[in-house]
Amino acid sequence: MSAGPRVVRASKFRNVYGTGWKRDLCYDNIKVSKSSWDSTFCSVNPKFLAVITESAGGGAFIVLPINKVFNSAFMFLLYLKPASFNIGLSLKEHGGKMKSDCPTVSGHKGPVLDIAFSPHNENLIASGSEDCSAKLWNIPDGGLTSTMTEPFLALLYHQRRVGLVLWHPSAESILLTAGSDNLVVIWNADTGEPTIVIDSHPDLVYSACWNWNGSKLLTTCKDKKIRIINPRAGTIEEEAICHEGSKASRAIFLRNGLIFTTGFSKVSERQYSLRESGHLSNPMVQNEVDTSNGVMFPFYDSDTNIIYLCGKGDSVIRYFEVTPEPPFVHYINTFQTPDPQRGIGMMPKRGCDVNLCEITRFYRLNSSGLCQVITMTVPRKSELFQEDLYPETVSPLSGLSSEEWFSGMDHDPIMMSLKDRYESEHSLNLELSSIVSPVGLPKRLCRTTSLNHHAVAKSLSLPLNAKTPTRNQEALLEEIARLKKRLTEQEERVRVLESLNHEERIRKLESFLQFKEKNFEQDPRNISSSESLKSQVPLNNNSGMCYDRNTYKASAQSSPTALSMPITDEEVNCAKDETFTTEILPHLPFGESLCKLSNFLSTPISAMGYELPSPMATAHSFASLPPVKALASFSRWGPIKSFSSTVMSSLTAISPSNSPSKNAHLSE
Structure with a gap:
């Protein structure tokens, strides 16, 4: 008998998948506590992330603002021009490795075992420690700027370590603590009094839940x-x-x-x-x-009826859907990671990104110190608000006061809709004209159609798992893409102009030298001195042409350069300076260095609109200095002159002294 067709269970959460954020968007180098206590070591709300850390001489935990892990669009803007944004934080604080001197909450005398944020006050956090106390801490907006040692309230009743702290889901300022003294204490956090003490357990309490x-x-x-x-x-x-x-x-x-x-x-x-x-x-x-x-820690999403199982030391997160039909608990999938987890925290639903169809977000602590962000997403093609994925969820408002609850009243948690927040995010209009451009260019309002998230991520090299930009962020990303394209075009244009400027300068110099050489040959006054004063030197632009020193002097006077020094006619016509410049200076050790320096500086100097003189022009300027002129006069003394002649004749390099014209002049 053939088996019938396989029936696939209909569920909108059947294709839920997990995605881990890239390391540069997550906190790293966190010294997670090495305590063997069975705790998650982490608590998170839409405003802060708290992690129990290893501390010498007592217990401590760090509290980090969630908004420090910026999305990649603002990281890109800060990279271009950080001064354009009024942000008093360094780039290292926007995710990445934590500093060793990061401010902590260190008011306990023993290791901290458990922490929990209040569901009705995002700045209030409770901690339990081995020093037999539980304490309440009021975290300032923006996070800690210095180490906090004084608690908002100290709760002292337990005789042994406090390993469990738990807030009431609907009543304000109701805190439960459980310790190794087998006692469960319910506190009024407004007064700090242990209102109810439950001693019904014969042994250690592992967990508690309202x-x-x-x-x-x-x-x-x-x-x-x-x-x-x-x-x-x-x-x-x-x-x-x-x-x-x-x-x-x-x-x-x-x-x-x-x-x-x-x-x-x-x-x-x-x-x-x-x-x-x-x-x-x-x-x-x-x-x-x-x-x-x-030990497996169950995390429950009351809006979707999905349970996530996260085991301490595991590298996987399993998730199941609970339904009223048998078999009641349906396995969905497993999120696999390469590293074992030391602790984990779950973000409340109001902190998830509804634009990305994100139903759950975990902050997973690895043994290496990385706090990896994992998002659970339901794939949807529509860009509208998904009402079936986001029913009304628990709000931060309390339904009862502490006095009302102690008097016997009960109330369900106050619910809120995420649709209002979704619409408000998409109705914001970003006025780009009021923002300083990252490259100093004037901005204008973008009225183009919103870009697709994947297209924006591809154009800006952003990770696809980054937070989906809202409409105001999409307009900013469009402006960034336009400016980036314009920067590329301007850089290409600068390269073309630099090459054209270099070629045009060489062509004009060649034509000018040819014209001066022609006029020099036609002038009869220069015939007698042409043999003695001409010193042929190759151009520094490797063009293969030669020019005489008088020609270069005329061109230097007609077109002053940035690095040349003024030379008078009296100094140029001095015979001792000519002898030193044309016969001795080219053979000095730094002659080759002058050529290399000229070639090295030719590109940036020409880009600024100046012309760099040749090494011989620099030599002429060098010869006009008083110490050099004195050295030239000293070189005409008999013994020095004969010694320099011997040295010059022994040099193998081709020099003006070996030219026929100079030999004829010496023979005369």
């Missing part, structure tokens, strides 16, 4: 049991064996009241299970994952 409206508390304990507790009364409503393994287990409440757990079997196989309140001892689903020994 239900959707915060009316019940779910805990897992070292005695392998899972418990549902009434948090106000401190009584146990239901308990059962969670997983039979002796290693740590975790449990979370789902939005519909179901319970998802992770743990180990008797043979140390990692498991997950789905249970229902009232039937904790009979799991609806229980499956084995693998045989690794790292």
